[in-house]
Amino acid sequence: MADLTRLHAHEMAPLLRSGQVSSRALTEAHLAVAERQNHALNAWLVIYRTDALAQADAADARIAQARREGPAALRALHPLCGVPIGLKDLVSVKGGQATAGSKILKGYIAPFDSTVTARLRAAGAVILGKTNMDEFAMGSSTEHSAYGPTANPWDLNRVPGGSSGGSAAAVAAYHAPLSIGTDTGGSIRQPASLCGIVGMKPTYGRVSRFGIVAFASSLDQIGPLARDARDAAILLHAVSGRDERDATSAPVAVPDELLSLPASDDEAASYLKGKRLALPKEYFVEGMEPGVAARVREAVAVMEQAGAIVEEVSLPHTHYGLATYYIIAPAECSSNLARFDGVRYGHADRSSGEFIADYLRTRGAGFGPEVKRRIMLGTYALSAGYYDAYYLKAQKVRTLIKSDFDAVWAAGFDAICAPTSPTVAFPLGAKLEDPVAMYLSDACTLPVNMAGLPGLSIPAGLSDGLPVGLQIIGAPWSELSMLRLARAYEGITARATWRDLDPAELSLTDDPTTPSPLQRKERLESASAGGSGGQA
């Protein structure tokens, strides 16, 4: 058997059922690569070798039992049975860490499984470990992790995006065919775009958030990262659906057709015929790299050639999205993160013996700079005298942003196509000292969260040798249709040369002398400080 880490999950499933490959062999192969390359990528905060192999053996036993029982029992197995997966380190796995990339949760051991974890276990997936992330999912580069940055396998001096940067880098580097991320303003789609993979933020309410560390509760969603649309659909199927333990999870049916997106490129491409795609003009201005805009327009053009009907539309309130988001998300985060009080779990400083002073010390030492910035912004926006001017105003503008999208669906469009990120992956450290520049990374993705819509990013070629993502935005609960569109785009571009390329610097990660992302970041910082006359 060729390199097992190159297989998609949908390719593993039949091999596992026919007995041509075992889950143990798949798991061993992925663990070996992840362990060998993690020093150069820092995609994983922890790798669970022993537990993963035990889960693999259990999956092999389940498959063997089903084989004895016959074809119906084999068909009843979820396609993820025996398939390795990575989880962002804010997903609770009973008995394991869930740092959320923060020092304040260092040493915390989750006392229960999240619903996503429980559903993956029920499907028989093999949890390889937990992936790096911006602290509490606040960031667009994974540099706000308290455990060091993650590198992008396309260029190790560049960020993988964020906040689900570890999940994206791990899948792009073939450490796992699949991973779970979360997306509050773009944190699945933007790293998927920057790492050249598929990532989907489902409709708000599609996936239960029970057991996931909260950031902004009216925006957060959980979703899949994968190397193609079929795999993303399979993982979405496994984790979706109503859960009594999350009151915001919706009683909406999960379509089983997610498990059977077309294997044939031609069949997949035929889905585009007559589909109406909207191209919002506001998404192609203000700081967009020309190479990104060009790849996205080319992607839309080939879909048009394949039979889609493309029309330009206006989402007139797009310009207000960034300000609105950066009021609502910090406000909700300042409320959610009030729970970190050093009483029930997490870092605690009790040296003063006085309770307010202890809170101040615990939280002052436990949170990193970006989290503090957002707690401060949110606390200010919600404080007496400012609530109406900021938070209430933002909630009203949110209504206008949502109504822009509603008008597109009312006009009969099947989906909106746009860039995922205005830029390709940027160098480590480039935006760390300028929060507003960092926030602009999510300008094309955060309106989707505010409207509660599903959005996905799919690779659409390269600009200057770095991946560009095409964003597909859909009406609520239209994930199946969006993934069919994404699969169709894969079908019509199946023979594009860029599809066969490995991440350009992947081979360097095998070299034990390759520096860590933290070493690279420090080198880049000292070089730029020296080059510009030693400015602070």
Added chain:
Amino acid sequence: MANLTRADVEHVAHLARLGLSEDELSRLEGQLNHILDQYVVLTALDTEHIPPTAQTIELQNILREDVVQPSLAVEDALANAPERSGGHFVVPAILGGEGGA
């Protein structure tokens, strides 16, 4: 232009229960003002008659049967506590000073 003073920043930090160093307060004063300046674009929009959106999927009052279900065991809930006593979390005294309330 936003005009958050150093005293405002210290006040907000106290409301948020964040103990910040002098250095952090200085940096935040500049950064928060810069970020608040970006919010100015919203003042141009007339939203007087626009209802606010708090959530997007319009779910209401989801009920379930009132039956007892297993929940987190006391030992599990206390397992991560920085300080515990028997079946309880230990918290600092919040009333009174010397000798307690």
